[in-house]
Amino acid sequence: MNNFIQKGRTITATLAAAVTSGQLVLLGNGKLPAVASGTYAANAEGEYNTGGVYALPSATNGTAVVGDKAYWDSTNNVVTITAQNNDPIGHFAAPKAAADSTANVRLWL
Numbered sequence: 001m002n003n004f005i006q007k008g009r010t011i012t013a014t015l016a017a018a019v020t021s022g023q024l025v026l027l028g029n030g031k032l033p034a035v036a037s038g039t040y041a042a043n044a045e046g047e048y049n050t051g052g053v054y055a056l057p058s059a060t061n062g063t064a065v066v067g068d069k070a071y072w073d074s075t076n077n078v079v080t081i082t083a084q085n086n087d088p089i090g091h092f093a094a095p096k097a098a099a100d101s102t103a104n105v106r107l108w109l
Contacts (some may be wrong), residue, residue, distance in 0.1 A: 009051040010037065015058040018042045024072060026087055033072065033089035033107050037090055051107055053093040058103035070105045079103045 012036060013027055019036040027034050027048060035054050040046035059073065062081040070079050071086035081096075082085055094104040 002042055007105070009049060011048050011050055013048055014043060014045050015040070016042055019046065024053070024054070024077075026072065026089075028075070031087045033087070035107070049107075053104055053106045055102045056105050058096060058100055060099055060101055063095075063098050064092040064103070066092055066094060068092045070103065079105055 005041040011027065015025065018041050020023055020039045021036055023036045025034055025036060025048065026032065032050060034048035034050045037047040037049055042069050057078045057079045059076065059080040064070070066083065067089060067104075068091065069083070070090050070092050071081070071083055073080045073082070073086050074087045079089070088108070090105045092103060093106040096103045
């Protein structure tokens with residue numbers, strides 16, 4: 001296959017804001033969920049993982065079971081179970097209790 005570039009789980013991108021390693025970002029107008037592989041300054045090229053399960057900061061309300069949809073609240077920078085005004089990022093990969101401040105999320109591929 002002459003046109004194959006890469007598997008596509010890691011994407012190189014330049015973001016306007018600085019990010020820290022492990023931070024979830026939404027890439028482009030399509031709001032592709034990705035996790036920063038390292039810490040990058042604003043306007044610096046970086047590597048972002050678009051697949052896998054990650055422990056992410058979570059809203060401390062609402063419960064979820066494995067397979068429930070996970071959304072990103074960009075205002076508070078947390079995973080939530082609330083779809084309204086939030087972006088879908090994947091599915092919960094482990095149960096989440098209401099008081100949990102982190103949640104395991106499998107990103108959309």
